[in-house]
Amino acid sequence: MNQQERFQDQGKMLSDFYSEVWVVCPACAKKALAKVNIETNTVRLYCLNCGYNKETSTKLSPNATILMAAHDYFGASLWLQSSFKNDVFFAYNGAHLDYLERYISANLREHKDRSHFTLLEKLPKFYHDAKNRPRLLKIIARLKLK
Numbered sequence: 837m838n839q840q841e842r843f844q845d846q847g848k849m850l851s852d853f854y855s856e857v858w859v860v861c862p863a864c865a866k867k868a869l870a871k872v873n874i875e876t877n878t879v880r881l882y883c884l885n886c887g888y889n890k891e892t893s894t895k896l897s898p899n900a901t902i903l904m905a906a907h908d909y910f911g912a913s914l915w916l917q918s919s920f921k922n923d924v925f926f927a928y929n930g931a932h933l934d935y936l937e938r939y940i941s942a943n944l945r946e947h948k949d950r951s952h953f954t955l956l957e958k959l960p961k962f963y964h965d966a967k968n969r970p971r972l973l974k975i976i977a978r979l980k981l982k
């Protein structure tokens with residue numbers, strides 16, 4: 837069995853991918869970015885295609901920061917998403933998509949010290965089902981070309 841077929845849960849959390857999210861630009865519908873700046877407690881949605889640029893605070897009140905994925909502050913749609921049967925396959929950004937691809941394409945999936953908190957452990961069932969693998973990999977390949 838080669839390296840490619842093995843995959844070990846790296847313990848990543850979904851929140852590890854919160855700070856930079858690829859979104860559909862609300863103005864031109866091309867790919868835009870939503871990015872959190874933890875130092876200034878702000879989050880910005882900007883589009884290199886049309887120049888759309890909007891910034892908001894990540895704080896609900898002076899003492900309360902809301903932790904959520906960058907696009908959620910704007911209610912923006914994810915760039916990397918596709919319907920799968922009655923579910924939705926999605927990734928926040930390219931690194932997240934790569935991570936899912938490595939997991940889904942692996943034949944041997946190792947979960948050491950299950951915590952039930954990692955992104956992979958929390959994935960809906962359809963991601964884990966070997967019979968869905970070919971279709972999921974097709975979706976991933978298509979999203980990569982987007």
Ligand SMILES: [Zn+2]
Binds near residue numbers: 862863864887
């Ligand atoms: Zn735009």
